[in-house]
Structure formats: structure tokens, C-alpha cells
Amino acid sequence: MSLPVIAYNGEQLEQFIDTKACIGCDLVNAPLGGRDLRGGDAENADLRNADFKGAKLEGINLLGANLQRADFQNSNLGGANLEGADLQEAQLPGVYMFRAVLENANLSKANLERVNLGGGQLQYADLTEAILEDASLKNADLTLANLPLANLIEANLEGADLTGANLVEADLANTTLKNATLVGTNFGAANLFRTNLKGSQISSETVFDNKWTLIWELVNTRVLGRDLEGFDLSGANLEGVNLEGSNLAAVDLSQAYLFIINFNGANLSQSNFEEAALRYVDLRNTDLTEANLLGADIQHSEFKGANLTEANLSNARLSNVDLRGAKLDFVNFQDVLLNPGTLLGDKWQLVADIMSRGAEGRSLQDADLSNSYLVGVNFRNAILRNANLTGANLEGADLTGAKLIDANLTGANLEDAILENVFYCRTILPDGTESICEIE
DSSP: OOOOOOOOOOOHHHHHHHSSSTTTOTTTOOOOOOOBBBTOOTTBBBOOTOTTTTOOOOOBBBTOOOTTTTTTOOOOOOOOOOOOOTTTBBBBBBBBBBBBBTTBOOTTTTTOOOOOOOOOOOOBBBOTTTTTTOOTTTTTOTTTTTTTBBOOTTOOOOTBBBBTTTTOOOOOOOOOOTEEETTTTTOOBBBBBBBBBBTEEEEOOOOOOHHHHHHHHHHHOTTOOBOTTTOTTTTTTTOOOOOOOOBOTTTTTTTTTEOBBBTOOOBBOOOOOOOEEEEEEEEOBOOTOOOOOTTEEEOOOOOTTBOOOBOOOOEEEEEOBBTTBBBBBTBBOOOOEEEEEOOOOHHHHHHHHHHHHTTTTOOOOOOOOTTTTTOBBBBBBBOTTTTOOOOOBOTTBBOOOOEETTOOOOTTTTTTOOOOOOEEEBBBBBBOOOOOOOOO
């Protein structure tokens, strides 16, 4: 048995359309799409499931109205008064609500994706499980607002007042809280992945997980030369932080957003930058030995004087990066992506190319591959005449049929390498002995 459809009062609907005023009216399921209701008054009206798509609603008074599941798509609610309104599960994606009043409004589970609520008044508003992805709440007042489990991914809350707000388990990934007031705000179990906390104000009552308290301190206080060895800074947004000379050995910066960071002279040995984004980062004179940069996105950054011995750059993306003058012995360049503006020098450019494309059948005569990471490379039938392979790590490499005439393999690691039908002639072997010329 289907439930009867609740209909609006026809006379009251006509009144509202004609006069723009219908206080306390029964307008359930009202078709108001495209209507010009600017400056209208429907205080305390029952507008459940009403269709406001494309309506002009600037400055309308909807104080205390029941707007559950109402559809406001493509409408304009700039300056509207929605104080105390019930907007549970309402559809407001992309709606212009600049300086709208939503104090004490119920917006639980409402769709506010891409909404413009800049300067809005949302004190005490209930936004439980609301969708606010990519929304603008710049300079909005969210004092004591309730936002548990809210989706605020990539939202802009710059300059917003979140004093005493509840953001427990909210998702604030890539959200801007720059210059926001976070006094007494509860971020318990919230996702603050790459959240911008620069210039924000907190208090002793502000609740962060310990990790994010440290990140807030790094972003907003002087940390020059600080000892941060082994700390978990994964997913942090450290825009503009000066960490010159700091001890960051074994620090976890995986997936961190690092924009205009000064690491000059820092100890970053064994640090983890996996899938981190590095933009305009100063890495001069840093110790990056054994650092993990797997899948990192590195742009416009400087490595002059840096030591990257045994660092892992596999699957990293390098754009306009200058690695000339850096020590790159045994760096893993497997499948690294280099744009034309990235400068490695001839030797390491060749190594990176070999690690990405292999070397089967290639002519590498006179190549300098010393102290290179060449693990698992396919050198089948490659010409390595007079190649310098001293100290190279060739573990698991396939050298089947390779020609090593006059090549130097002193100190090379050939563990588990495939050496079938290799042609040696005056080849200096890993133990320093010289091979005789074999008949080809």
C-alpha cells in the first residue's frame, strides 16, 4: 500500500507567488522552480520537498521554515535568512549563499557541495554528516557549530571562526583553515590530510591528535634547527616552514604537501617522502642518504650539494628540478619521469634512461655507469665496450650475451646476475682480476 502524496495548499501557493509573502503556510512539495521570490517572507512555512531549482531567493526570510529535502539547485540565496530553519537532506550544491544567516539551522546530511557561504552566519548550526566538499566558508562564523562526520574535503575556511565547533571525525583533507579561529575546536579523530593550518589560532582547549598539534606548531612557531628525528609528519601541509639545519633523520613525510620549504643543510637521511608533493623546496646541502622518494612529485626544487646516496626516486615525477651538483651514487631511478627542464647531467641522465627503458641490445660503449643502481636491468646483448661499471649494483641484472670488452667491473655487485654467454675480453672483474680475451 503506497502512502498518499502530501500536497501543498493551492491558495497559499498562489498567494506566495503573487505577494512573495506566506508566513506559516502549507507549501509541502510546492513547485517554485525559477520563481522570483527576492525579499519574500515565508517564515515558519512548511516547505518540505519544495522545488526551488533556479529560483531567485536573495534576501528571502525563511526563518524557522521546514525545508527538509527541499531542492535549491541553481538558485540564489545570497543574504537569505534561514535562522532556525530545518534543512535536513536539502539539496544546495553550488548555491550562492554569501552572507546568508543560518544560525541554529539544521543542515544535517544536507548537500552543500561547492556552495558559497562566505561570510555566512552558522553559529550553533547542525552540520552533522553534511557534504561541504569544495565549499567556500571564507570568513564564516561557525561558533559552536556541530560538524561531526562532515565532508569538508578541499573546502575553504580561511578566516572562519570555529570557536568551540565540533569536528569530530570530520574529513578536512586539503581544506584551508588559514587564519581561522580554532579556539576550543574539537578535531578528535578528524582527517587533517594536507590541511592548511597556517596563521590559525588555537587554545589549550583545542583538541587535536598529538600528530596534528606538532604540525600546527611547525607551521606557526619558530622551529629553526629543531630535532624532529623519527617524527610522523605524513600528510602534513608544511607550506612556508623554515627547517634549515634541522634534524629530520628517519622522519615520515609521506604524502606531505611541501610548498616553499627551506630544508637547506638539514639531516634527512632515511626520511620518507613517498608520494609527497614538493614545490619550490630548498634541498641544498641536505643529507638525503637512503631517503625514500618513491612516487614523489617534485617541482622547481634545488638539490645543489645534496647527498642522495642510495636514495629511492623510483616512479617519482621531476619537473624543472636541478640535480646537478648533487651526489647521486646508487640512486634508484626506476621509471622516474623527467620533464625537459630537469637537469641531471649526462651520466645520471643515462642511468635514469636505462632504469626506465632497459638496455637490451643497446650500445653503451664508453659509458660511465660507476656507482650506479642497475638492479634487475636487462642488458641482454648490450655492447658495454670500455664501459665503467666500477662499484655498480648489478644485482639480478640480465647480462646474457653482453659484450664486456675492456669494461671495468671492479667492486661491482653481480649477485644473482645472469651471465650466460657474456663475452669478456680484457675485462676487469669485480675482484680486480683481468679476464683473458675469449673467442667470440
